[in-house]
Amino acid sequence: MRREGLDLYAADPAFVRRMRRLLGSEYGWAAEHLHRMGALAGGPVAACSVQAEAYPPELVRYDREGNRIDRVRFHPAYERMRELAYGSGIVALAYDERARPAGGRAPRVLVFGLGYVFSQAEQGLYCPICMTDGAARLVERYAEPEVRERWLPRLTARELDRLAEGAMWLTEKQGGSDVGANTTRAVEGPDGRWRLYGDKWFCSNLGAEVMMVMARPEGAGPGTRGLGLFLVPLHRGDGSRNAIRFHRLKDKLGTRSMPTGEATLEGAEGWLLAGPGRGFKAMTEMLNLSRLYNAVASCGAMRRACFEALEHARERTAFGRVLEDHPLHREVLADMVVRTEASTALVFETVARLDRMDRGIGSEDDRVLWRALTPLVKLHTAKQAVAVASEGVEALGGNGYIEEFPTARLLRDAQVLPIWEGTTNILALDLLLRAIGREGACDALARWIEQRLAAASERSTLLEAAGLVEAGFVAWREAVGDALALEGSPDVRYARGFAHRLARLCEAAILLDEAAADLAGGDARAQALALRHVARFVAGPDDAGLRPAPALEPPVWQALSRGTELALEAV
Ligand SMILES: Cc1cc2nc3c(=O)[nH]c(=O)nc-3n(C[C@H](O)[C@H](O)[C@H](O)COP(=O)(O)OP(=O)(O)OC[C@H]3O[C@@H](n4cnc5c(N)ncnc54)[C@H](O)[C@@H]3O)c2cc1C
Incomplete structure (x- = not known):
C-alpha cells in the first residue's frame, strides 16, 4: 500500500468509529478537521518530520561580534511543521469561541483526536504543542486581566508570526x-x-x-x-x-x-x-492536561507501530506465505492492535470526562473518575507504547532496527513517554495514595464499571467476559483496600501492578460496552476485540497461552487488522 500522501485518519476506521461515537451530532464538522489532519500527517508533516529529526535544532550562543544571544536555530522543515500544526488549530480550536459552527469551543475529544493523528507522524513537536496549550490554560485561569489579554491571544494563535509557544x-x-x-x-x-x-x-x-x-x-x-x-x-x-x-x-x-x-x-x-499554597496546585492543572497529551501521544505511537507492522505483514513473504498468514505472527500483531485500541478507548473516555467538566456539566463522579483516570492512563499507555513500539521494530525484522524505517525512531521517541510528565512510579503512587486512598475513587470506579458492563451482561456472547471483569474488579478492590489499610504506612510496593490491573479492567469494561452496542447494530468487530482483550489481558497471564484467545479466522482477522466491520454471520 502507498504510505505517502495517505490520510492517516481515514486509514484508521476503528478510530473513525471512536470519533463518531464520542462526537455524536458534532461529528460532521469535526470530521473535516480530522481528515485534514490525516492528510497532513500522512503527507507534508511526515516528510518534514524526517528532515527535522535528521537536522535537529542547534543552540547558537554568540553572534558574530561575540555577544551572547542564546538562540535556538531550527531546520526549515521543523518551522514548516510548526506552521502546519498550529495552523490546523491543534491548540487554537480549544479556545476559539467560533470553533463550532453553532458557536463555542471545540471539544477536547476533537482536539486530542487531531493530536492522536498528528503524533503518528511527529512526536517531538507534539511536546511544544502540549505545553503551549497548557500555558494557555493556566494564563486563562490564573493570570490578571492585563497579562491574560497580552498572552492568551498569542498562545492560541494559528499564525507563526503571532504565535507565542x-x-x-x-x-x-x-x-x-x-x-x-x-x-x-x-x-x-x-x-x-x-x-x-x-x-x-x-x-x-x-x-x-x-x-x-x-x-x-x-x-x-x-x-x-x-x-x-x-x-x-x-x-x-x-x-x-x-x-x-x-x-x-x-x-x-x-x-x-x-x-x-x-x-x-x-x-x-x-x-x-x-x-x-496555590502555585503547585495551579501547575498540576497544566500537568494533568499534559498527562493526557502524553497518553494521546502514546496511542499515536502505538497506532503508527501497528500500521507499519500490519502493512509489512501483508507484503513480506517468508517460508512461502505472507507474514500475516503465519499463525504465531498473526497473534503478535493482534496483540498489538488490541493493546492499541484498548488504550485509545480508555484515553478518550478520560478526555470525554474533561470535556464534560470544562463545559460545567460534569458530575462529582465525573470529577473523581477524571482525577483517577488521568494518572492511570498516562502511566499505563506510556508503558504500552514502549512495548508496542518495540514489537513494531521486531515485526519488520532487521529492517525495523534500521533508521531508514520509521519503527526505530518510534521506539526511541516512545521511551520518554514513561519519564516526563511524571514517571510510572510517581503516578502509580499518586493514583494509589491520593486518588484512591484520599479521594476515595473506588466507589466511583465501581459504579462506572458496573454501568459499562450492564449491556454486555445481557448478551450471551459477552456474559462470561463481563463476569470476569466484574470479579476482577472485586478482587482488585480488596487487594488495594488491604494495601491501604496499614495505618500510617500503606504498602506501596505493588502500586504499579494495581494501576496496570485497573487499567486493563477499565479498558475491558469500555470495550465490552462498545461490543454490545455494535452487536445491536449488526457489527461484531468490537466483540472480537473485546473478547480477545479479556482473554489476553484480563483472564490469562500475558503471553502464557494457557487460556487461548478466540481464534483469528480470516474474516475476524481481516476486520481486526483493517479496522473494518465484521458481519454477525462471520462469528
Ligand atoms: C526529554 C526530556 C524532556 C524533559 N522536559 C522537561 C521540561 O520541559 N520541563 C520539566 O520541568 N521537566 C522536563 N523533563 C524532566 C522530567 O519531567 C523528569 O526527568 C522526571 O519527572 C523525573 O525526574 P528526575 O529526572 O529528577 O528523576 P528522579 O525523580 O530522580 O527519579 C529517578 C527514578 O526514581 C523513581 N522515584 C522517584 N521518587 C520515587 C518514589 N517516591 N517512589 C518510588 N520511585 C521513585 C522514579 O520513578 C524514577 O524511576 C524532561 C525529561 C526528559 C527526559
Whole structure:
C-alpha cells in the first residue's frame, strides 16, 4: 500500500468509529478537521518530520561580534511543521469561541483526536504543542486581566508570526519527581515586579516565548506548598531579552527534532500567577492536561507501530506465505492492535470526562473518575507504547532496527513517554495514595464499571467476559483496600501492578460496552476485540497461552487488522 500522501485518519476506521461515537451530532464538522489532519500527517508533516529529526535544532550562543544571544536555530522543515500544526488549530480550536459552527469551543475529544493523528507522524513537536496549550490554560485561569489579554491571544494563535509557544520549567538538577525540592528563588522588587533566580535542568521547547516556572518566593516555606507559579517571558515588554541564559541542548535518545536544554534564570522578570499554597496546585492543572497529551501521544505511537507492522505483514513473504498468514505472527500483531485500541478507548473516555467538566456539566463522579483516570492512563499507555513500539521494530525484522524505517525512531521517541510528565512510579503512587486512598475513587470506579458492563451482561456472547471483569474488579478492590489499610504506612510496593490491573479492567469494561452496542447494530468487530482483550489481558497471564484467545479466522482477522466491520454471520 502507498504510505505517502495517505490520510492517516481515514486509514484508521476503528478510530473513525471512536470519533463518531464520542462526537455524536458534532461529528460532521469535526470530521473535516480530522481528515485534514490525516492528510497532513500522512503527507507534508511526515516528510518534514524526517528532515527535522535528521537536522535537529542547534543552540547558537554568540553572534558574530561575540555577544551572547542564546538562540535556538531550527531546520526549515521543523518551522514548516510548526506552521502546519498550529495552523490546523491543534491548540487554537480549544479556545476559539467560533470553533463550532453553532458557536463555542471545540471539544477536547476533537482536539486530542487531531493530536492522536498528528503524533503518528511527529512526536517531538507534539511536546511544544502540549505545553503551549497548557500555558494557555493556566494564563486563562490564573493570570490578571492585563497579562491574560497580552498572552492568551498569542498562545492560541494559528499564525507563526503571532504565535507565542509555551514551556514548563519545573525540573532542577536535584529533582524532577521531587518538585518540592526546587530551589529557584523569586524576589519581589520595590517596583512590584518579580525577578527569578535559579537553574532549570530539563527545559523542553527551549527558546519558547512563554515559560511557566515553579519558583519559591523569598520567605516562603519548604516543599511544594512554598512554591509559586510564574509566567516568565523570553522577552520583556520593550522587546529586550529577559535575563535567561541557555547553556546547552541535551543529546537525547529520542524526540530529537525538539530542543530540550538547560537554562538559568538570572533575575528574569516574571508575573506571579499563583502564590505559595496555590502555585503547585495551579501547575498540576497544566500537568494533568499534559498527562493526557502524553497518553494521546502514546496511542499515536502505538497506532503508527501497528500500521507499519500490519502493512509489512501483508507484503513480506517468508517460508512461502505472507507474514500475516503465519499463525504465531498473526497473534503478535493482534496483540498489538488490541493493546492499541484498548488504550485509545480508555484515553478518550478520560478526555470525554474533561470535556464534560470544562463545559460545567460534569458530575462529582465525573470529577473523581477524571482525577483517577488521568494518572492511570498516562502511566499505563506510556508503558504500552514502549512495548508496542518495540514489537513494531521486531515485526519488520532487521529492517525495523534500521533508521531508514520509521519503527526505530518510534521506539526511541516512545521511551520518554514513561519519564516526563511524571514517571510510572510517581503516578502509580499518586493514583494509589491520593486518588484512591484520599479521594476515595473506588466507589466511583465501581459504579462506572458496573454501568459499562450492564449491556454486555445481557448478551450471551459477552456474559462470561463481563463476569470476569466484574470479579476482577472485586478482587482488585480488596487487594488495594488491604494495601491501604496499614495505618500510617500503606504498602506501596505493588502500586504499579494495581494501576496496570485497573487499567486493563477499565479498558475491558469500555470495550465490552462498545461490543454490545455494535452487536445491536449488526457489527461484531468490537466483540472480537473485546473478547480477545479479556482473554489476553484480563483472564490469562500475558503471553502464557494457557487460556487461548478466540481464534483469528480470516474474516475476524481481516476486520481486526483493517479496522473494518465484521458481519454477525462471520462469528
Ligand atoms: C526529554 C526530556 C524532556 C524533559 N522536559 C522537561 C521540561 O520541559 N520541563 C520539566 O520541568 N521537566 C522536563 N523533563 C524532566 C522530567 O519531567 C523528569 O526527568 C522526571 O519527572 C523525573 O525526574 P528526575 O529526572 O529528577 O528523576 P528522579 O525523580 O530522580 O527519579 C529517578 C527514578 O526514581 C523513581 N522515584 C522517584 N521518587 C520515587 C518514589 N517516591 N517512589 C518510588 N520511585 C521513585 C522514579 O520513578 C524514577 O524511576 C524532561 C525529561 C526528559 C527526559
